[in-house]
Amino acid sequence: MALLSVGLLASCGNKSTGAANGKHQLTFMFRGGDAEKKAYGEAIKAYEKTHKDVTVKIIMTSADNYATKLQAAISGNKTPDVFYVEQNNLMAYADNGVLRDITKDVKKSKVDLNNIWKYGVDSYRYDGKQVGKGDLYALPKDVGPFALGYNKTMFEKNNIPLPDKDKAYTWEEFVKVAQKLTKDTNGDGKIDQYGTGFNVVWSLPALAWSNGADWINKDKTKVTINTPKFAHALQEFADLQNKYHTTPSVKESQSLDTYQRWMKGQLAFFPVGPWDLPTYSKLSFDYDLIPWPTMSTGKSAAYVGSLGIGVSKKTKYGEDAADLAIYLSTNRKAQQILVNNMIQIPTLKDMANKWANEKNHGKPQNRQEFLDIVEKYGRGLPGATTYNSEWYDMFYTDIQPVLDGKKTAAQFVKDEQPKMQSKLDAANQQKKTAEATAGK
Structure with a gap:
C-alpha cells in the first residue's frame, strides 16, 4: 500500500498542478487497500487515454491515515486537486473554502443525476445551513450499504x-x-x-x-x-x-x-x-x-454510508479537476472498472440493477439486498x-x-x-x- 509521505504532500496543491510536458497535472488522493489501488490505477489510465492534455498523479493512503494526512495537506495549503470527502467533513470544508462548488460543472457535463442514488447525491448537497439541500460540493464515490x-x-x-x-x-x-x-x-x-x-x-x-x-x-x-x-x-x-x-x-x-x-x-x-x-x-x-x-x-x-469525490477550491485547474471527479463518479467505463474489482456497487442505478441481477455472479446471491438498503431502508x-x-x-x-x-x-x-x-x-x-x- 502506498502511504502519503512528506515528499508526496509537497507535490499536492496549487504548485503541483503545473504543466508537465505541456500537460496539466492533477493530483488525486484517496484511501484503501490493494483492490482500490488496482481499480483506480486502471480507471485513471482510462481517463488519461481520452484526456490527452491531463495527467493524474495518484496519492494513496491507508484508511486509518487518510483523515490525518488530508488535514495536514489542507493545513499546509497543499490540498490535492481531487480527493475523497468524508460525509461528516462536508459542511466544514464548504464553509471554510476547502471545496469547490461543482454545481455548474455537473450541469455542464449533462450528467443525469436522476440515475445516481439520491442518497449519494444528497449527501454532498449543502445550502449553507444543512446537508441534503442546495449546491453540490462533491459527487458520490460510492454508496456503502451495510x-x-x-x-x-x-x-x-x-x-x-x-x-x-x-x-x-x-x-x-x-x-x-x-x-x-x-x-x-x-x-x-x-x-x-x-x-x-x-x-x-x-x-x-x-x-x-x-x-x-x-x-x-x-x-x-x-x-x-x-x-x-x-x-x-x-x-x-x-x-x-x-x-x-x-x-x-x-x-x-x-x-x-x-x-x-x-x-x-x-x-x-x-x-x-x-x-x-x-x-x-x-x-x-x-x-x-x-x-x-x-x-x-x-x-x-x-x-x-458514502464517500464523496470533491475538488479543491484552490486548484489551478478547476474545470479539469471537476471533470476528473465527475468521471470517477459517473462515467460508465470507470464505474465498470471499479465494480469489476469488487470495491463497490455502481453509483449509477441502472448499472447497479443490472449488477444485482446478473446470472452466476457468485457469492452473495442476494445482491439485491444492498440495493434495497440504499433505496428503501438505509440511513x-x-x-x-x-x-x-x-x-x-x-x-x-x-x-x-x-x-x-x-x-x-x-x-x-x-x-x-x-x-x-x-x-x-x-x-x-x-x-x-x-x-x-x-x-x-
Whole structure:
C-alpha cells in the first residue's frame, strides 16, 4: 500500500498542478487497500487515454491515515486537486473554502443525476445551513450499504431452515436462531461457534432505528438517546453477549476476534459491505444476505454510508479537476472498472440493477439486498450531517461498561445524554461562527 509521505504532500496543491510536458497535472488522493489501488490505477489510465492534455498523479493512503494526512495537506495549503470527502467533513470544508462548488460543472457535463442514488447525491448537497439541500460540493464515490450476512453452510449443517431473503426475522426470532447456532462443536467443553459478533458502531443503529429510536432530532439541535425505546435497543444489543451468550466475550475475543471467527466459518451472522466482496469471495463456506431483524416498528433499518469525490477550491485547474471527479463518479467505463474489482456497487442505478441481477455472479446471491438498503431502508450515521461528530463519537467512547454488563443501558443513556448535548451545542456554535466568518 502506498502511504502519503512528506515528499508526496509537497507535490499536492496549487504548485503541483503545473504543466508537465505541456500537460496539466492533477493530483488525486484517496484511501484503501490493494483492490482500490488496482481499480483506480486502471480507471485513471482510462481517463488519461481520452484526456490527452491531463495527467493524474495518484496519492494513496491507508484508511486509518487518510483523515490525518488530508488535514495536514489542507493545513499546509497543499490540498490535492481531487480527493475523497468524508460525509461528516462536508459542511466544514464548504464553509471554510476547502471545496469547490461543482454545481455548474455537473450541469455542464449533462450528467443525469436522476440515475445516481439520491442518497449519494444528497449527501454532498449543502445550502449553507444543512446537508441534503442546495449546491453540490462533491459527487458520490460510492454508496456503502451495510447488509446482514449469514453463514448458509452453517445453517444447512445444523438443519435450520434458511432465512427468508424477503422477510426479516423479528428480533425474538433472530435471537432464538442465534442461540441454536451457538454451540461447542468439538466436545471440548468450550463454545467455538457463535450466532453473532457485531461491532456496536455499525450494527447498533439498525436496532435503534428499527425500534423507533434515534440519536438526534430532525433539526440537529437535541440529543435524543434518553428514551425507553433507545435504552431497550441498546440493552438488547448488549444482551447478545451478556444474557443470550450468542456473542464471544471480551476475553474470548482477545484470542480470536469476531471478524476472524466469521472468516473461519465460526459465526452465523455478520455484517457485510460491498467493500468486503473481494475478500469474502475466498471464504470456505457459502454465505448470503438478508434484511436486518426488526424490533418494535416491524421494519428493517440499516446503516448506509458514502464517500464523496470533491475538488479543491484552490486548484489551478478547476474545470479539469471537476471533470476528473465527475468521471470517477459517473462515467460508465470507470464505474465498470471499479465494480469489476469488487470495491463497490455502481453509483449509477441502472448499472447497479443490472449488477444485482446478473446470472452466476457468485457469492452473495442476494445482491439485491444492498440495493434495497440504499433505496428503501438505509440511513446515514447521525454524526455525518452535523458540523462535527464529536458528540456522536463520545457515545461510543463511553459505551464499553454497557457492553460488558457493568452498567444498564437505561442508566447509561440518562448519564450520557447531557454530555453529548454539550458537545452537540459546541458543534452548532462552531457552525454559526464559521457562517459569520464566511459572511453568510
